[in-house]
Structures are given as C-alpha cells and as structure tokens.
Amino acid sequence: MGLTLTIVALVAVLAVAWRFLGSYMAAVYEGRSRFLRFVERPIYAAIGVDPEVEQSWQRYAASLIVFTGVVLLIGYVLLRLQGSLPLNPQHLPGVTPALSWNTIVSFVTNTNWQAYAGESTMSYMSQMGTLVLQNFLSASVGIAVAVALIRGFSRKGSKTIGNFWVDLVRGCLYILLPIAFVAGIIFIAQGAIQTLSGPATVTDTLNGVKQVIARGPVASQEVIKQFGTNGGGFFNANSAHPFENPTGLTNFLSIALLLAIPVALTYTFGKMVGSIRQGATILAAMVIIFGSWLSIATVAEHQANPAVAAAGLTAQPTGNMVGKEVRFGDTSSALFGVASTQTSTGSANSAYDSFTPMGGFALLTGMMIGEVTPGGVGSGLYTVLLFAIITVFLGGLMIGRTPEYLGKKIQAREVKLAALGVLVMPVVVLIITGIAAAIHAGRAGPLNSGPHGFSEILYAFTSAGNNNGSAFGGLSANTAFYNVMTSVAMLLGRFGIMVPVLALAGALAAKEVVAESLGTFRTDKPIFIGLLIGVILIVGALTFFPAVSLGPVIEALSHGKFF
Template sequence: MSAIFIQQAIFFIVLIGLAIPLGFYIHKVMTGQKTILTRIINPLEEKIYRFLGTPAQKEMNAKQYTFSVLFFSVFSLILLIAMMMGQQFLPLNPEKLPGTSFSLAFNTAASFVTNTNWQAYAGENTLSIFTQAFGLTVQNFVSAAVGIAVLFVLLRGFTNRTTKYIGNFWQDLTKITLYILLPLSFIVSLILISQGVVQTFAGSIETTSLELGEKIFLPLGTVASQVAIKQLGTNGGGFYGGNSTYPFENPNLISNFVENISILLIPAALIVAFGLFVKDWKQGRTIMIVSLGFLIATMIGVTLSEYYGPEFNHVLGQMNLEGKETRFGIGWSSLWAVSTTAASNGSINAMLDSFMPLGGLIPMFLMQLGEIIFGGTGSGLYGMIAFILLAIFIAGLLVGRTPEYLGKKIEPFDMKMVCLVILTPLLLTLLGTMLFILNPQAMSWLTNTGPHAFSEVLYGFSSLANNNGSAFAGLTADTTFLNILGGMIMILSRFIPMFAIIYLASNLGKKKIVATGSGTLSTTNATFVTMLIIVILVIGALSFLPAMALGPIAEHFITK
C-alpha cells in the first residue's frame, strides 16, 4: 500500500513541476508576448488571419463572440456527421467500413464537437482511418481550443475596464491550436510512439494467435496522434473500443504515466496562467489547493476501496483486481479513474463497472460536481470560477458585504449567469436519467438489474451531461433513443454554460475595477478555501445524494 501512495505522490510532483512552466508559456501566448515558437509559427498564423479576412481582425462583443462559437460548432457538427455517414466513399478506408447510421453519426459528432467524446461504438470496427484522423482527431484539437478560448474571455472580463469587447474568437482559436495544442501533442505523440503506440495509415494485419494458433486480425491506424490530443485536450475518445486498456493504445507503465500526466497537464497549467493573467498568483493558489485537495482525497478513497474491498477491513491480498490491467494494478488504475472524471477526459485504463461500489461512486461524484476539479481544458476552470462567485455571493449575504471578486462587483445578472453554469449540467443529468428509466425498453438496454443497473444509468447521464464521455459497462449505448437523447444533452450541457460565461465576461468587462478595501472579502485565505469546498460539496450532495442512495450506496450495503 505504501508503495502505491509513493508512486501517486511522484505523479503529483511531476504534474505540478510541468504545469508551472507551461502556465507561464500559456500566459505569454494569450497576452500576445513572444515565445520560443513565435518565429516558427507566426508566418502560418498570419496567413490564417488573412484567409479568414475581416472576422479575424476586429474585437468582438458578447453577441459576436457567441455567434462565432455557435457558427464554428454547427459547421463542425454537420461536417462530421457527413463524414461518418459517407465514409465508404472517402479514402483511407482499407477495411471497407460502411457509413454509420444517422443517430450514431449525430451522437458521435455532438460528442466530439462538445469535447465529451462519448463513444457508442468500437472505433476500430466502425470508423475508417480517414474519419478517425481527419474527423475525430481534428475535433479533439478545436473543441479543446474553444473551451480554453472561452476561459480567457472570462479572464478578460475581470481585467478589462469599462469595455464591452472581449477578444476575437478566430484569433483565440488559432493561437491556442498552433502555439499550445499542436506542439504539446507532437511531443507526447513521439513519446508514445517510442513506447510502442501504433501510428500508421495501414489497415489491419493478419497474424497467428499465440494461445490458440488461429489466424487473427490486429487493427492498426493513426493511434498515437489521436491518443496524444485526446488526453491533452481532455477529450477521451479512443481509437480502439478498449480505449487506454488496449495495449496498442497504452502499452506499458511509461506510456500510462505520460498519458495520465497529459490528462491533467493543461487544466493544471491554466490555473497557473489564471493567476498570472489577473496579476494575483494567490487567486490561482486558492484554486490549485482546492483542486489538488479534492483530487488527492478522492484518489485515496478509490485506492482504499479497491485495495481492501467494501468493508475496508479485508486482509492484504484480497484486492479487487477485476477489470484492471495487471500491468497497471490498483494504484495506477485508481489514479486514472479520478483523473479522467475530475478532468472531463473520460478515457479509461480499467473497467469502471468492475470497481467496488464506493470505488465507482467517487468518480461519478467528481463528474456530478460539474467537472470543476481541474476539469476540462478551459471549461473546468471557468466552472470553478462560477462556484467561487457563488461562494462569494453567499458569504456576502452572511456578513452583509457587497460581493466582489478581482475588483469587480458581483450583481444579479452575474449570478443568473453563474446559476446557468452550475445548474444546467445538474438538471440535465437528472432529467436524462429520469427519461431513460421511464422508457419501457430501458431494461432491455441493461445487462444488470438492481442498484448496479441504476448506477450504470446514473453514471452514463452524469458523463453525458458533464462532457466526460466515460461509462460503466452494461449500458447498451448504440440505440436510437440514447443516441439522440444523449446528443441533445451533450450539446445543451456544453453550450448553455459556455454562452452564459461569455455574457458574464462581457458584463464584468463593462464595470470599473473597485479598489480593495477593509470591507473586501478575502478570497485567498484558509477561511474562504473552506467556504468554497463546503459550497461545492453541498451543491453536489444535495443534488445527487437521493439518486446515489438508489445506486452505488445501496449496492455497497448489499455487497457487504
């Protein structure tokens, strides 16, 4: 057990050690300063701006920025649907795979455009290399870039003074993709290839099984390039149906360590960049402490649950290794489970359906908090800031002070936008679960019964509504009902909070910055950190405890 926690401690040390310099670099990129890549990338960047023309040249207000995000996302959605349904007519399809149904194409396109990457299919058997490389992988880049762009819109709202302009979407999208996501993905791809992750335009190869001596086909493709950005962009969509449990996608402990670091790297670096952007590193420190505290506590909880079982008093040697890769074991599987659900990544290196009831409850709860513990690229941090504003507003009511954050007064319109950010995923999770359970065919789409079956449904809609993409096994994902319902939930849960953040930023940017005084509530001390943790937990617990009692909690006591 001690060896497991030492490994996990080393992981967090490396994560913070890499996140700090990357945060400085991201800050330079997003404030227009020169970086080590400026001379190489700037000529291409300028050509892109010239190609886009006037829309890429002028500052945008909230309405213009929102329209640009919506236009780009709808265009991406339609293009990806067409690509999936017509892939039999496109190149790089050595297996001659047919086009998909409309419902599956819509669900998958919605999934990748919204940075959810819920997969109701096995990639190697359903999608061609062309669709994976030029459809899904491209969306892994741009959907992550959109989330980061909207985050910096919010940060500009805090730092701007009496202006309605919040930046230019096309410039933000271009800078983030060219300067941040592409270079990091190139580095991670090379590391993964060196460890044996597949990267080729070839199709399946025929070989002989070592166990049975029979001929088998091993699917190949552009795996390393897709895995790199799926992790870095907190996307999670794997090339293979087995995701990062599959050896061609995650061969050994080194690749596992690199992929797991990649899941949290940009979200952690954005917290550092946030402190630099608002010129107050203590604000970033507050968020980092809360995020690390939640992640470490949940990691310990899952590790203990899987190591000792449901009663936490089993003798050594009675660990729960069901559904886990022996090359990763309890420690790395538990760390990945909380990393992927904290950061809205959704990839897996162990079967979550095989975790003990409490081991499955904790990742589910991390999603239900709104994916704010590090969270998705950009979206996690602006979600956390929404909770900070809520905590400040509640604290202000308690002590009779005007709520302020980073020098901006928090007023009724701001709180309406905050409520949209926080409550939209929450309501869609419960609504989706209810609609599924009420469907007369629900039981035919589940392979289990009782509390575990309900856990599978609740986990699935927690994943869909919080842009995560992971799932318990046992839930038949590729049905017309779930494809359409899930696609709509993913779209609404992504864009309602995102547009609320844009308008919140615009409203904040119009306000004057108020000087800090004796009546200003501190948001960097231990008292506020405690207040923020309580608010996050209370919102999550009050919203989902009744549902949890029907699923993983009931299963825990049945298992005992």
C-alpha cells in the same frame, strides 16, 4: 509504495506544467508569444479575420455557436460518407445516422462518449479527419471560453473580450499541437502503434491461434485525446488497449497529460488577473477535493471484488482486478479513473463498470460535482469560477455587503448568470435520467441487474451532461434512445454553460474596478478555499444525493446480496 512514488512524480510534473505551461498560455492569449506568426498570418488571411479586431461577448458567442453548427454538419457528413472516402482499409460502410450524430456531437462538445466500437466502426479517415480534428478544436474552444472569462476579470470598462477566431487558432497552434506531437513520439517509442496499414493477421505456431489484429494511426489520436481532455479512444477498450496505452510510462504520461492544461490554467488565470495567489487558491480547492476522491477510489479498488470473493477466491492481494490490466494494477487504474472523471476526459484504462461499489461511487460523484477539480480544458476553470462567484455571493450575504471578486462588484446579473451556469448540468442530468428510468427504451440499456443497472443509466447521463465521456460500459449505448438523449445532454451541458459564461465575461469586462477596502472578503486566503470547497460539495450533494443513493450507495450497503 508504487502509488506513492507515482503520485510524487505526478505532482512534480504538474508543478512544472502549472508554472511554465501556465505562464506560457498567458503569454499566448495575451498575444505576447508570437513566434508562430508566419503560420498564423496566412490562416487569418484565409478565414478573413483581422487578428487585431476584438469582439463583444455577443459576437464572440455568435462566432462560437456558428462555428459549432458548421463543424457538427461537416463532421456528420464525413462520418455518413465514410464508405466512399479514402483511408478505409477495412472497407467499413458509412456510420449510421443516429450514431454519426451522437459521435459528432460528443466530439464537438469535448465529451467523447463512445457509443461506437472504434476498430470496427470508424475508418482511418474518420479517426483522423473527424475525431482527431475535433479533439484539437473542441479543446481549443474550451480554453478560449475560459480565457474570455479571465479577460472579463482582468479588463476594466472594456466592451470586448477577445476574438474567438484568434483564440481558437492560437490554442491549437501554440499549445495543443506542439505538446501532442512530442508526447506522440514517446508513445510510439513505448509501443503505441502508428501506421496506415490495415489489420495484421498472425498465426502463433506455439498454440495454433490465428488472430486478426486491428491497427491504425493510434498514438497521434491517443495523446491529443488525453491532452485535450477529450477521451474518445481509437479502440473500443480505450486506454486499456495495449496499442493505446502499452506501458506503465504511457499510463503515467496519460494521467499527466490530461491533468496538465486544467491545472496550468489556474496559473494562467492568476497571471492574467495580476495575482498568482488568486490562481493558487482555486488550485488548492481543486487539489483537496481531488485528493479526497483519490483516496476513496484507491482504497476501494485495493479491496477484493465481492463477486469474485463469493465465488470462492476470498484472498485477492492485488485488489479488484476485474476489468483491469496486469501491467497497471489496481491503484494505478483507480488513479487513472479519478483523474479521467474529474477532468472531463473520460478515457479509461480499466472497466469502470467493474469497479467496487465505492470505487464506482468515487468516479460517478467526481463528475457530479461539476467537473471542476480541475475539470476539462477551459471548462474546468470557467465552471469553477462560477462556483467562486457564488462563494463570494454567499460570503457577502453573511457579512451583509455587496460582494466583490477580483475587484469587480458581483451584482444581481452576475449571480444569476453564475447560478444558471451551475444549475444547468444537474437539471439536465436528473431529468433525462428520470426519463430513461421511466420508459422501456431506457431500461433496456443496462447490462447489470439491480442497483448497478440504475448506476449504469445514471452514470451515462452524468457523463454526457458533464461532457466527460467515460461510461459504465455495460450499458448498450448505441440505440436510438441513448444516442439521441445523450447528445441532448451533451449539447446542453456544454453550451448551456458556455453561453452564460460568455455573457458573464462581457458583463464583468464592462465594469470598473473597485478599490479593495477593509470590508473586502479576501479571495486568496484559506477561508475562501474552505468556503469554495463547501459550495462545490453542497451543490453537488444537494442535487445528486437521492440519485446516488439508489445506485452505488445501495450497492455498497448490500452485503452478501447479488443481483
């Protein structure tokens, strides 16, 4: 009952976001919404950008790459110097080199893989000055690239795809900041903490317990972590921690926030290419896949935990509660998990490592299908559009005609770029997982034995390669091997896709529009939804089936066996 009503409420909230946030974002990136001009103008003056001058895709990509290099460097230095900077009430020392590198890469790539334990590693300065900053910037970069690709479709014979700096600034100012600010106030009112005072020490006279309670500016980081599909928590326990996610309402809002932009961007896409139906078609494919995975996960998590049952407690009417919080319960945790893994957020309100085999399967494979249902902010849309191009290509092969998408001829160059963008992630994930499983430093990581141990490794690199950031948390991730290898996967998984996407945007923008004819394969009909779903699932299944078989599938089939 609770789950049904939660889903109904979620659909209602997201429908509003789709319609209104979606059209607002189109207005922002088309430059029609300009009420913050008075803030924008001095910023452009400070960074030396003329907002009216647009860039070719090469210039756009070069700006993005240089920007990334610079923020990586600045962030790395700030984390290393943490011990000498202010806002450090716990007097934490500088973060170690490998962990600093891993952390800054993970935040810049919108992954937010948590190799660190926030409360005992990161000062308030690092949390605010580095992690929160990158939560905003990496999300804005993601949306910028998606919008650049949309412009590729919506423009005719154009040499330019927008201005990277303008898109970056506008995304932060118009979209991320105002909504995060309002949501932050609700989170604080619900009990998420927001203070610069250090840890609190309390003594309970009832039981003599003395506690040191870590605190900090949590709510502000919490909301942008969800809204920007970042996922890196202030605390090690992430959204399971009562100070990050205190109530059923904050839990619901977290899920709504992390889905809002990826869902709404399909409306933005439709609006900007001149047909809302085109966006709705993409959204329909996303919703169908998301819904299927959600059913698997909620049913799975409502089952008894096999190990707890084997210990003698067979009746578990509240489902698998290992690693879950009472205030959320089994199905809300499963919903959170599916939403977080399929949006590349990677936040967690429960321990995904302790999910039932099929529950863990749903989370892991939800990432493997490429983070497109609906995927991360921006990255979800641009990746699903790569799949859409491959879909029309396959459709074209079937009917023996040059494929078109939104009036643009899809030729060899576009198909190559789309295929490259789609294949980068599985190649990176599988090769690095193979390396990790083959060498000692990799095999030293898992906490659990048997197939679940392999799942922990596979999950880690799937999460990094897809810029998700969630984890089967038992893995000891803060080692030189995992810090370096996950950072490689994160960088390739981010920029190995972004650069082909921008090249594609440039190629498409330069094309003229061909008139629709009787032979045109319609991309706003149910048949396209079906084909697109088929392509996404077939690519995912063909690449990952063997690996998944060795992990969650074996585990699910090992009735009565414990490792």
